[in-house]
Amino acid sequence: MGVVIGIIVVYMLIVLGIGFWAMKQTKSSEDFFVAGKRLGIIAVAMASFSAAISGYVFVGGPGLEYNLGIGTLWMTFPTSISFTMAWLILGKKMRFLAETRDCMTVSDAIYARYESKGASFLSAIASIIGLVLYLATQISAFAFILSPIFNLSFEASVVIGMAIVLIYSVAGGMLAGVYTDVFQGSIMAISSLIVFGYTLVHGGGMANMTATLANKVSPEFVGPFGLIGPGVAIGWFFCLSIGIVGQPQIAHKFYMIKDPKKLKWGPALAGIAGMMGGLLWLGVGLAVRYKVEIGELAALENADNAISIFLNTYAPKALAGIIYAGIISAVMSTADSFINLASASMVRDIPKVFGKELSSDQELKYGRLAVVLLSILTVVVSFTFGTKGIAILGAFGWGTFAAALAPALGIGLNWKRGTKEGAFWSILVGLVLNVGLEVSKSLGFAFYENIFAPLKIYNGTLTLVISIIVYIVVSYMTSEPKLDSDIQAVMDS
């Protein structure tokens, strides 16, 4: 363990050094929330990759696959195309929008497009709810890595993890998150490939693991839909693909890019990194389950420990140290981005709706205070949902954003007939329905068990589809909007 801890310490010092440098660069709220709108394509692509996956893929993914089989990969396989969807549908429009309006958040874009305080307010609320869920996913992943290394309880690890992220976020803002992402995202992508190699070696090859698990668990476990069935699997693929256009942590990164022509190779970079992360999910979940089935490992008490058990047992200590440190810093930088986005919603979007605009200095000051409040909320959500499955918690956050924001943003910026009423109702219906269904599922409400559970579908997809229908139908039922000339120019681009 000494080698592992040593590598973690050195790695974390590098990450903190990047954060400290970023803190020195952070002089205004624009620096704090959108990295000064001066980033290159590698920074934006790697930050998007990290924001889309990190702890959710590296800790939650293998755990989910250990339990439910290969079908769970439909949550990560969209990365080969989903970034292209975001870049194609939103990239140019969001970047051009930032030239005509003072946009820093997704709610700013919603307000600029619809001039609706109601839609803007709801999108800010959706952002805060979804981002806290995502933050809890990251912090829980952090805790699952930290607790076995330092022999701490899950709850203690959550509090320590949140405290570290808090210090980091308050100091560095968005710049710290983005530049750390470039460093740790690259290392994690390459390390994932190496870990995948180890899983093949220790599992006797993919064909051997497939055949053994088909015989000892069930043929469906290694089939394309695993034990979850086609309805949920296709739902995950759909929502995790096209639902990307509703993710504020991806969408607002288009504000940050300096030259829009550099949008060219962003999806290729982010996509290849995401696919390498997918290999880790594929390999570790299968290899650990294989080792359990042949009796070499004891069955896992909590499936989210699959990654740490594999690394501790089968990987060289140096590689384990790099992966652990990589996951921890991935969680830190991603959580940093999320927490700063959520605080932007609290101190910028919501006051704006009520006609109060804060100065840049006030936004910076109250933004840091909001970060503290959000951290407390995140700890509570982590305690409540963190041990029920990290990937599932991540899917809850993703589905909330997709259902609430994807139609208003992704269709709205490409269709002039979309109206503010359509945006308002689709955000409201998507948000309430998705949160309502997921909470009912978690609490085991009878109506959910009787009506929705038998459908065997992913709530995020059901609510996204309903939200799309609501957006288009309500838009057709209400008067055609008169758009400002600059918004027309953005949409014509």
Add this chain to the structure above:
Amino acid sequence: MNKNDTWVKILLIGAILMLIAQIGNFPILLVLSFPVVMVSWMTLGALRRNKVGKGLKFSLISLYIIWTVGFLAMILIDDTVFKGTVLGFVPGTAIMVYGVWILPYIFGTLVYGIRFDEDYLDEDDIKKFEKEIGHETELH
């Protein structure tokens, strides 16, 4: 005629079919409808001056075929009995990994990058945008 309106109507039809498929538990209908929604939505993003460039058109048609054929094949292949592996996986999973996972990167993501200047954004678009908003920008 504005093509965005047409594609939004196609998107709406796809979404309604997806809703029916999920509530009625019709996996085949779900497989046939979700690529309609994804491709029509991507087409909205790809439309420039009311048309889709050649490269992106090829990309969108390829993606539609990969998703529809790939998922239909996976649904129709019986995976309840183990009959051996193809390139490390059972046949349905081999389609999933080598087809539905990797091919979209080649036919979607790489084609977008290769055809970016011709089909998505060039210097003329930025000049046209600046002319429409009436001032120069930092986009160059």
